Amino acid sequence: MSLHRRSTAVSTTYRAGYLQSPAWWARRFVFLIALQQSGSLACVSCTNALTVRAAHLHHLSYGGVVRNPDGSWSAEESDEDLVAMCVECHRAIHDLFDHHKHWHTLGRRGATLHAIAHLRRYRLTADPTKGPHHD
Ligand SMILES: [Zn+2]
Numbered sequence: 501m502s503l504h505r506r507s508t509a510v511s512t513t514y515r516a517g518y519l520q521s522p523a524w525w526a527r528r529f530v531f532l533i534a535l536q537q538s539g540s541l542a543c544v545s546c547t548n549a550l551t552v553r554a555a556h557l558h559h560l561s562y563g564g565v566v567r568n569p570d571g572s573w574s575a576e577e578s579d580e581d582l583v584a585m586c587v588e589c590h591r592a593i594h595d596l597f598d599h600h601k602h603w604h605t606l607g608r609r610g611a612t613l614h615a616i617a618h619l620r621r622y623r624l625t626a627d628p629t630k631g632p633h634h635d
Pocket residue numbers: 543544545546547548585586587588589590
């Protein structure tokens with residue numbers, strides 16, 4: 501299972517390194533402030549309004565995550581690579597990814613759209629007052 505171990509090591513580096521890096525925090529701030537100024541700082545999944553402080557950012561692509569030769573990080577994500585989410589939806593989407601490994605074949609962007617559709621369906625059927633399902 502060297503593949504699994506390797507991807508775990510990479511994701512540990514990503515979480516402990518990249519997500520704590522000044523480059524990512526600056527990129528995160530610029531992206532969220534721009535959303536706030538355009539009046540669209542909301543969770544892409546449940547559409548609840550977010551604050552810059554509370555918003556989570558989910559990557560649709562890791563193409564802009566760059567590890568420099570000196571070990572530092574650069575955050576070169578385009579706006580299209582990032583979506584804002586509330587903490588609950590962000591957690592739920594990663595849980596869905598863990599449970600539906602085959603979604604990886606959709607690519608990260610496709611899998612995220614799939615997961616958001618999944619959560620919306622679930623929410624509609626879980627709350628009978630909010631959807632067409634009364635059975
Ligand atoms: Zn949400």
